[in-house]
Amino acid sequence: xxxxxxxxxxxxxxxxxxxxxxxxxxxxxxxxxxxxxxxxxxxxxxxxxxxxxxxxxxxxxxxxxxxxxxxxxxxxxxxxxxxxxxxxxxxxxxxxxxxxxxxxxxxxxxxxxxxxxxxxxxxxxxxxxxxxxxxxxxxxxxxxxxxxxxxxxxxxxx
Amino acid sequence: xxxxxxxxxxxxxxxxxxxxxxxxxxxxxxxxxxxxxxxxxxxxxxxxxxxxxxxxxxxxxxxxxxxxxxxxxxxxxxxxxxxxxxxxxxxxxxxxxxxxxxxxxxxxxxxx
Numbered sequence: 001x002x003x004x005x006x007x008x009x010x011x012x013x014x015x016x017x018x019x020x021x022x023x024x025x026x027x028x029x030x031x032x033x034x035x036x037x038x039x040x041x042x043x044x045x046x047x048x049x050x051x052x053x054x055x056x057x058x059x060x061x062x063x064x065x066x067x068x069x070x071x072x073x074x075x076x077x078x079x080x081x082x083x084x085x086x087x088x089x090x091x092x093x094x095x096x097x098x099x100x101x102x103x104x105x106x107x108x109x110x111x112x113x114x115x116x117x118x119x120x121x122x123x124x125x126x127x128x129x130x131x132x133x134x135x136x137x138x139x140x141x142x143x144x145x146x147x148x149x150x151x152x153x154x155x156x157x158x
Numbered sequence: 159x160x161x162x163x164x165x166x167x168x169x170x171x172x173x174x175x176x177x178x179x180x181x182x183x184x185x186x187x188x189x190x191x192x193x194x195x196x197x198x199x200x201x202x203x204x205x206x207x208x209x210x211x212x213x214x215x216x217x218x219x220x221x222x223x224x225x226x227x228x229x230x231x232x233x234x235x236x237x238x239x240x241x242x243x244x245x246x247x248x249x250x251x252x253x254x255x256x257x258x259x260x261x262x263x264x265x266x267x268x269x270x
Contacts, residue, residue, distance in 0.1 A: 064236075072177060072204045075197050079184040088193055088257065111240035112203075117196055118244045119251050131192045131247060 004050040008034045056155040060105075063152055067112045074114035078133060089135035090119060093128045093142060095150065100125070102153050109149045116145075163219040170212030177205035190257055191250045199243030207232055 008031060015030025016022060035051070042049040078086060097103055103125055107118040115133035122129070184197025214228045 068200070068204055068207075071200045075184065075200050076177075076180050079180055079187060079197055079201075084187070084189065086193075088190075090257075107244060108237075108240045111199060111243055115196070117192065117199065117247055119192075119247045131196075133193060133196050 001047055001050045001053060004038065004045060004047065008038060011037065053156060056152070060152050060156060063148065064109065064112065067109065067114070071112055071114040074133075086134045087136060088131065088133055090129055090131050091135065091142075093130050093145065094126060095128055097150060097153060098125070099157065102157055103128075105153055106145075106149055109153075110145060113144065113149075160219070163215060167212040167215040167219070170208045170215065174205045174208030174212065177201045177208065181205065191255050192247060192257060195243050195247050195250075199239060203235065203239045206235055210235075 011034030012027050012030035015033060016026050019026055019030075039049065039051075095103065095106060097106055103121065107121065107128060110116050110118050110128065110130060117131045118128055119131050120129040121127075178201070181197045181201035184201065185194050188194045188197060210228050210232050214225065218224050
């Protein structure tokens with residue numbers, strides 16, 4: 001990915017030299033033109049085209065923001081409810097992710113999910129122990145972690 | 159147009175303050191460390207984000223001054239506060255803090 005960005009920048013600088021205009025707007029035009037050229041030749045790279053990875057990162061950030069807001073609404077409900085009738089507990093969650101940074105991002109996302117908080121990551125990086133505010137919602141939480149977060153993180157790293 | 163920006167920034171500030179209030183109530187009301195941590199690590203994160211966004215809008219509109227340090231602060235808080243919540247939870251568990259007596263499940267205990 002970094003090689004592709006560097007190549008894109010080199011193409012933009014080449015465009016600046018061809019035009020003989022040294023300013024920011026020429027660089028941006030050259031960058032966009034270089035992007036088009038690289039899109040045409042995308043099959044020659046070993047990696048996939050880097051713009052799709054950038055889009056995946058932006059989607060992950062949007063998921064972060066959405067989860068933060070919905071988790072706040074659920075905390076608000078629990079705190080302001082007149083009776084404390086939730087059933088907290090710790091459950092184990094097996095993750096498919098392997099790299100360290102992926103697990104870090106996943107546990108950050110889980111912490112910002114409604115009603116869940118990571119307590120411990122097991123030594124072999126395969127099981128996350130999650131404290132849930134209401135253990136009755138556990139199945140739903142596991143489902144959303146599996147289908148939304150893990151998929152979005154894999155989309156970035158694949 | 160001017161009124162819209164002012165109302166928007168005031169709205170952001172009020173929402174932030176409200177979330178702080180809720181997280182403070184959460185600390186008082188909830189029964190144990192872990193559930194209190196839920197309230198603190200979520201509500202106060204979003205609360206401070208809202209307050210910073212409101213400040214950013216206000217100064218951008220009143221003085222035409224876009225302060226990138228506020229944007230940086232938003233990013234830093236967003237990255238660090240879930241980690242802080244996790245670490246407090248983890249160290250509480252390892253130093254043997256009991257969970258609330260109405261807790262139903264503890265998978266972590268089975269492991270040891």
